Amino acid sequence: xxxxxxxxxxxxxxxxxxxxxxxxxxxxxxxxxxxxxxxxxxxxxxxxxxxxxxxxxxxxxxxxxxxxxxxxxxxxxxxxxxxxxxxxxxxxxxxxxxxxxxxxxxxxxxxx
Numbered sequence: 600x601x602x603x604x605x606x607x608x609x610x611x612x613x614x615x616x617x618x619x620x621x622x623x624x625x626x627x628x629x630x631x632x633x634x635x636x637x638x639x640x641x642x643x644x645x646x647x648x649x650x651x652x653x654x655x656x657x658x659x660x661x662x663x664x665x666x667x668x669x670x671x672x673x674x675x676x677x678x679x680x681x682x683x684x685x686x687x688x689x690x691x692x693x694x695x696x697x698x699x700x701x702x703x704x705x706x707x708x709x710x711x
Contacts, residue, residue, distance in 0.1 A: 612688060616681040617707040623677045625701045630679055636694050642685055649678035 616633070620626040630646055637644040653675050660668040685691055700706060 612685045612691070613711045614683040614685065614691060615709045615711060616683060617678070617709070618681070618704060619676055619678040620704045621674060621676060622703055626677050626679060626704060629701060629704055630681070632698070633681060636698070637683060640690065640694055642683060642690065642694065644681055644683045647680045647682070649680055652676040652678070 618626060618629060634644060634646065653673060656672045658670045658672070659666060660670060683691070
């Protein structure tokens, strides 16, 4: 009679990190830092660029006589999503313990 040893299941925690910013250079710098930290800790991560949200504002320069003269203002909000798979439960705290996020970047972390 053979005895089969059962392996303990490895639980992987999945985290979704959503980042958004109006400045693409600072956003890419933060993304690069997160990916470098994940690679150093041997953690699986993947970065997905999301569509850029654009909004256009048109303002009349003169409301009465020169109604054709207008000013246009536009802002773009760049977004990225990072999927992180962690083997050990406390590893996320160790990864981002002393992590500094630049001003103007919105971050949202979800577990799944």
